Structure formats: C-alpha cells, structure tokens
Amino acid sequence: MAATGIKARFACKVGTFSLDVDLDLPGSGLTALFGHSGCGKTTLLRCMAGLQQARGIMRVKGDEWQSESGSRPVHQRPLAYVFQETSLFPHLSVKRNLMYGYRRIPQSERQITFDQAIEWLGLSHLINRMPEKLSGGERQRVAIARALLTSPKLLLMDEPLSALDQSSKREIMPYLEALRDNLAIPMLYVSHSTAEVARLADHIVMMDKGQVIAQGPLQQIMARTDQPFGLEDDAGVILDATLSERDKRWHLCRADFAGGHLWLRADENLAIGQRVRVQVLAKDISLALSEQADQSIQNTLPATINEIALEVSPGTSMVRLLAGPTPFLSRLTSRAVHSLDIAPGQQVWMQVKSVAIVD
Numbered sequence: 001m002a003a004t005g006i007k008a009r010f011a012c013k014v015g016t017f018s019l020d021v022d023l024d025l026p027g028s029g030l031t032a033l034f035g036h037s038g039c040g041k042t043t044l045l046r047c048m049a050g051l052q053q054a055r056g057i058m059r060v061k062g063d064e065w066q067s068e069s070g071s072r073p074v075h076q077r078p079l080a081y082v083f084q085e086t087s088l089f090p091h092l093s094v095k096r097n098l099m100y101g102y103r104r105i106p107q108s109e110r111q112i113t114f115d116q117a118i119e120w121l122g123l124s125h126l127i128n129r130m131p132e133k134l135s136g137g138e139r140q141r142v143a144i145a146r147a148l149l150t151s152p153k154l155l156l157m158d159e160p161l162s163a164l165d166q167s168s169k170r171e172i173m174p175y176l177e178a179l180r181d182n183l184a185i186p187m188l189y190v191s192h193s194t195a196e197v198a199r200l201a202d203h204i205v206m207m208d209k210g211q212v213i214a215q216g217p218l219q220q221i222m223a224r225t226d227q228p229f230g231l232e233d234d235a236g237v238i239l240d241a242t243l244s245e246r247d248k249r250w251h252l253c254r255a256d257f258a259g260g261h262l263w264l265r266a267d268e269n270l271a272i273g274q275r276v277r278v279q280v281l282a283k284d285i286s287l288a289l290s291e292q293a294d295q296s297i298q299n300t301l302p303a304t305i306n307e308i309a310l311e312v313s314p315g316t317s318m319v320r321l322l323a324g325p326t327p328f329l330s331r332l333t334s335r336a337v338h339s340l341d342i343a344p345g346q347q348v349w350m351q352v353k354s355v356a357i358v359d
C-alpha cells in the first residue's frame with residue numbers, strides 16, 4: 001500500500017496524553033477516524049498536517065512529508081483541513097471565497113476545476129450570496145468546496161457535521177457521498193457518530209487512549225464478533241447492495257449483494273440499479289437449522305457459521321456467519337446457541353427480521 005496509499009506513523013506527547021499510532025491507509029475513498037472523546041483523533045490529524053510536532057513518518061502516495069530525518073512544515077504539505085465550524089471570509093461572496101484559494105494554485109497544478117467543485121457541492125444557486133445569508137449546512141459545503149479548490153493531495157475533515165442540526169446533516173450527506181465516490185484523493189474524516197461512519201466510510205480506524213485498536217475496511221470491522229465499536233446493542237453489518245427489482249404491490253425492493261439478496265422497504269425515489277448501503281443489526285437475525293416455511297419473516301438466507309463468540313455479555317453470544325463472501329452477525333442468547341448446538345462450518349438458515357437502507 002505504501003506507494004499508492006498513506007503511511008502514517010507518529011509518536012508524541014501533548015501534556016500528559018501520549019499518541020502512538022502506525023497506520024497504512026488507502027490512497028482513495030473515505031477513512032473514518034472513530035473513537036471516544038479524547039482518544040486522540042484530532043491530535044492524529046494535527047500530526048498529519050504538521051501542526052503537532054511528533055516523531056514519525058508520513059508518506060502520501062509515495063510523497064514523503066515526514067521522515068525520521070526531517071519534517072515538511074505545514075505550508076509545504078499539500079492538504080486541506082475542514083473543521084467543525086470553518087470560517088468563511090464574511091465580507092466576500094461565496095464565489096470570491098472559493099476563488100481565494102483557487103487563484104493561488106498554478107493552472108497546471110489544478111486537480112479540480114471550479115465548475116466541478118460547484119457541481120459536486122451543489123453551489124451554483126448560492127454563488128453570489130454572502131456567507132451570513134447561508135445556512136450552517138450550506139456554509140460547510142462552501143468550506144469543503146474551497147478546500148478542494150486548493151487541489152490538495154489529502155483532505156482532512158474534523159467532525160465537519162457536528163455543529164449542524166439533524167436536517168442540515170441529512171441534507172449534506174449526499175454531497176459527502178458524491179465526494180467519496182468521485183474524488184481521486186483520500187479523505188480522513190473524524191466522527192463520533194456511528195450513523196455517519198456507517199453511511200460514509202470505506203475504511204475505518206478505531207482509536208482508544210492514543211492507540212489504534214482496529215483498522216480495516218468498514219464491512220470487515222463492523223462484522224467482528226468482538227465489536228471494537230463498543231456497540232453491543234447496535235452491532236450489525238453494513239452491506240453494499242444494488243436495488244434490482246421493485247414489488248409495487250407490497251412496497252418492497254430487492255437489494256442484491258455478493259452472496260444473496262434481501263427484500264426491504266425503499267423510498268419510491270430510489271431507482272432500480274441504484275447502489276445503496278444496507279444495515280442489518282445482529283439483534284435482528286435469528287438462526288434455524290432448516291428452512292422454515294411457516295413463519296412471517298420474508299428474508300431467509302442460507303449461510304455458514306464462521307465464528308461463535310460465547311458470552312460477549314452475560315447470557316448473550318455473537319455468531320458470525322457468511323452468506324457467500326458476505327459476513328453477517330447474529331446476536332443470540334447463549335442458551336439458544338447451546339440448544340441449537342451449532343459449530344463453525346455448519347450450514348444454517350438466517351432469518352432476517354429487519355433490513356434498512358442506511359440514512
């Protein structure tokens with residue numbers, strides 16, 4: 001991954017807090033940094049940006065920003081940083097705010113055109129507005145567009161939605177998804193919110209007390225029985241699926257994923273062929289040793305037991321299953337695991353009570 005991805009190894013002390021991380025991250029897509037307050041997420045971004053002094057290594061797609069023998073200062077690191085409440089120049093229109101950074105980049109080095117940034121962030125109707133006439137969500141969209149127009153090689157975002165209300169968050173999400181899917185540069189995204197991470201992240205770095213406790217593709221990390229997310233109640237998997245068929249009579253859509261399909265309720269606006277992220281919670285999957293015909297559950301899938309973690313909490317066990325290559329989790333009482341007498345490698349039927357598109 002070194003030449004195409006990001007290598008980031010840092011050790012530093014801030015007051016009594018120590019950060020010690022060693023990361024190999026993908027060179028594209030959105031990586032979420034996730035963990036409790038005070039675990040060191042912002043400190044890690046600051047090390048990457050060169051704002052926090054640290055011993056270590058930082059390489060972005062083969063370009064060395066820091067090594068054991070030296071470190072480039074902040075202004076020589078081609079990155080952009082979007083904060084919780086990024087301030088725009090209040091006396092400049094949206095257009096002039098955007099032009100501010102863009103003009104400073106020589107034409108030959110521009111990676112993103114002005115029109116592209118406007119389109120990706122949906123800003124064309126706001127271009128002549130003054131910042132004070134923008135909503136919080138619109139201001140953040142302008143801030144992200146302004147960051148992109150500096151043609152960074154890495155985009156750092158530190159809780160960019162946390163100052164927004166729920167409806168503004170919902171409004172800005174599709175823009176962030178579009179960036180994740182269209183941008184050639186990697187994005188590092190700090191968040192507390194599992195909903196944001198589930199919807200946006202391709203890759204996840206889970207931190208605790210200045211250390212990395214888990215990292216990898218989102219789907220793999222979410223499907224771990226030991227739940228580094230600490231989300232026993234909300235544990236579950238995220239699937240990338242494609243809507244393939246609509247059953248108008250029952251208001252259901254079929255979502256195909258590698259290894260099977262699930263029927264779910266989908267908004268009329270979603271088109272057949274559209275990619276969606278689907279969440280299936282561990283508490284919504286029960287298991288049977290044979291296919292049950294006389295029951296109400298519509299989604300029944302064959303799967304193989306992959307791993308059983310007994311007593312993840314008193315009386316509760318977590319079972320990891322594979323439907324084709326796709327992992328699922330099922331949370332069962334330990335008594336149910338005992339009476340079914342299941343073991344890794346065994347074929348079973350998953351009964352999926354509820355499936356939802358991540359929103």
Ligand SMILES: Nc1ncnc2c1ncn2[C@@H]1O[C@H](COP(=O)(O)OP(=O)(O)OP(=O)(O)O)[C@@H](O)[C@H]1O
Pocket residue numbers: 014015016017035036037038039040041042043044192
């Ligand atoms: N300038 C500083 N002096 C002393 N301690 C600091 C300083 N900056 C941060 N810290 C401490 O370092 C630790 C990590 O802080 P950091 O802001 O990186 O955490 P975080 O995971 O981003 O938290 P949050 O999610 O609340 O933003 C915290 O315990 C914090 O109190």
